[in-house]
Amino acid sequence: MLPIMINTKNKYALIIGAGNVAYRKICKVLDHNMKVIVIAPSVCKKIEELLVKYSDAIKIYHENYTKDFIVKMEKEFEFFNDISFVIAATNNECVNSKIVYDFKKYKILTSSITEAKEIDFKFVGEISRGDLTITVSTNGKFPGLTKKIRKEIETDFPKEYSEYLNYLSKERYKIINRENDEDIKKKRIEELLKISYEKYILLTQEGNK
Ligand SMILES: C[C@@]1(CC(=O)O)c2cc3[nH]c(cc4nc(cc5[nH]c(cc(n2)[C@H]1CCC(=O)O)[C@@](C)(CC(=O)O)[C@@H]5CCC(=O)O)C(CC(=O)O)=C4CCC(=O)O)c(CCC(=O)O)c3CC(=O)O
Numbered sequence: 001m002l003p004i005m006i007n008t009k010n011k012y013a014l015i016i017g018a019g020n021v022a023y024r025k026i027c028k029v030l031d032h033n034m035k036v037i038v039i040a041p042s043v044c045k046k047i048e049e050l051l052v053k054y055s056d057a058i059k060i061y062h063e064n065y066t067k068d069f070i071v072k073m074e075k076e077f078e079f080f081n082d083i084s085f086v087i088a089a090t091n092n093e094c095v096n097s098k099i100v101y102d103f104k105k106y107k108i109l110t111s112s113i114t115e116a117k118e119i120d121f122k123f124v125g126e127i128s129r130g131d132l133t134i135t136v137s138t139n140g141k142f143p144g145l146t147k148k149i150r151k152e153i154e155t156d157f158p159k160e161y162s163e164y165l166n167y168l169s170k171e172r173y174k175i176i177n178r179e180n181d182e183d184i185k186k187k188r189i190e191e192l193l194k195i196s197y198e199k200y201i202l203l204t205q206e207g208n209k
């Protein structure tokens with residue numbers, strides 16, 4: 001599995017199933033500003049609340065998944081080509097496997113909350129501090145361990161880490177734009193990295209005095 005960052009701007013996630021696990025996946029894709037299409041005959045309470053809160057971002061079809069649904073969507077849904085990926089998130093392993101199988105033909109990336117073998121991607125644990133993203137994965141071996149490690153890392157990276165990154169980034173671009181000598185440029189960028197997060201915080205505190 002190759003860990004990459006996918007541009008999800010103006011893209012749809014198709015989530016089939018609307019239970020507790022689907023809820024977590026929906027929250028995650030909404031967090032990344034995606035739009036969501038949900039297909040499920042019954043919807044858990046937490047998702048019902050999301051439907052109210054994010055009425056512009058979520059579209060729901062109250063029905064069972066069937067292959068005919070893809071054909072119907074392809075014909076009727078003008079944004080079909082904007083679907084980035086599908087997540088089979090029902091509590092029925094056979095249905096989830098069927099979804100993975102069916103969507104492969106449409107060349108849409110497919111994942112499942114129960115199937116591990118044929119899927120194209122898996123979700124990862126994620127720590128975000130502005131533009132800094134740290135991800136954790138056990139390749140499906142132990143999601144509970146992913147959660148534990150994610151929490152441990154979170155304490156090492158305070159929220160202000162995003163400001164530290166912004167500061168370093170600005171300084172880095174100054175060096176890149178002003179320095180023509182490649183060796184000096186490289187050296188100055190290395191020196192910039194010697195400013196630790198702790199040192200940056202001290203400097204900003206002194207600056208505010
Ligand atoms: C393969 C994968 C597919 C996918 O969903 O993409 C998958 C599969 C399964 N998860 C299961 C269980 C749990 N999953 C979590 C939590 C998370 N699961 C997530 C991702 C993934 N889960 C993918 C690979 C992740 C990796 O590589 O490690 C995270 C990272 C992302 C997210 O969902 O947002 C999020 C952590 C978020 C965080 O806190 O950082 C917890 C903890 C909790 O809920 O508190 C439990 C209960 C404890 C336990 O069992 O470990 C089960 C067993 C179901 C059963 O018992 O039958 C399966 C199915 C199976 O294993 O077959």
Ligand SMILES: NC(=O)C1=CN([C@@H]2O[C@H](COP(=O)(O)OP(=O)(O)OC[C@H]3O[C@@H](n4cnc5c(N)ncnc54)[C@H](O)[C@@H]3O)[C@@H](O)[C@H]2O)C=CC1
Nearest residue numbers: 017018019020021022039040041042064065090091095113
């Ligand atoms: N990947 C993960 O992170 C995790 C996966 N799991 C697995 O997920 C499954 C349970 O998921 P929950 O969300 O708790 O289940 P749930 O029972 O809360 O929800 C199931 C949802 O699937 C829908 N559904 C059922 N058949 C359908 C069909 N044919 N078409 C469309 N929708 C259909 C139901 O209407 C309901 O909305 C379990 O099998 C468990 O092994 C459990 C924990 C974490």
